[in-house]
Amino acid sequence: xxxxxxxxxxxxxxxxxxxxxxxxxxxxxxxxxxxxxxxxxxxxxxxxxxxxxxxxxxxxxxxxxxxxxxxxxxxxxxxxxxxxxxxxxxxxxxxxxxxxxxxxxxxxxxxxxxxxxxxxxxxxxxxxxxxxxxxxxxxxxxxxxxxxxxxxxxxxx
Numbered sequence: 001x002x003x004x005x006x007x008x009x010x011x012x013x014x015x016x017x018x019x020x021x022x023x024x025x026x027x028x029x030x031x032x033x034x035x036x037x038x039x040x041x042x043x044x045x046x047x048x049x050x051x052x053x054x055x056x057x058x059x060x061x062x063x064x065x066x067x068x069x070x071x072x073x074x075x076x077x078x079x080x081x082x083x084x085x086x087x088x089x090x091x092x093x094x095x096x097x098x099x100x101x102x103x104x105x106x107x108x109x110x111x112x113x114x115x116x117x118x119x120x121x122x123x124x125x126x127x128x129x130x131x132x133x134x135x136x137x138x139x140x141x142x143x144x145x146x147x148x149x150x151x152x153x154x155x156x157x
Contacts, residue, residue, distance in 0.1 A: 001079045003051055004043050004045075005044075006051075008058045013103070014137060019059050019068070020068040020070060023038075023072040024041055025042075025079055028126050038072045052085065069101065074102055075102070099120040101122075105127070107124050116148070123137060124146070125143040125144055126142075127140050144157065
């Protein structure tokens with residue numbers, strides 16, 4: 001997995017102040033994608049233990065709410081293991097005190113259970129340029145937001 005950007009102190013990729021991790025590579029190729037330049041999985045730099053440690057350090061302060069994982073496509077077959085490494089490292093160090101959001105073009109129903117078991121929010125669905133939305137934290141109206149609750153997942157719209 002390659003990382004193309006890490007934005008510390010983001011306030012647009014989920015609630016609160018977050019660190020956003022952008023991976024490269026996306027099989028969806030949505031028309032109008034804002035990150036078309038990172039469709040190739042070869043863009044960026046390989047994920048390393050130092051990269052993960054940098055992400056963890058960036059969310060250490062109490063005022064940082066958590067991490068958002070996006071791309072590219074974080075759940076593409078060539079990215080999912082690296083993303084899961086980041087997720088596990090966050091949970092190991094912070095438990096459930098930091099929220100983890102995942103933006104994916106795959107549908108919620110296609111997300112592997114081990115990812116669902118480890119994150120707090122999933123925003124699903126391919127971006128549709130001609131389907132604008134006023135829903136928070138989404139790019140098009142077809143995209144759904146799911147939140148983990150005590151007894152499973154609920155759709156938040």
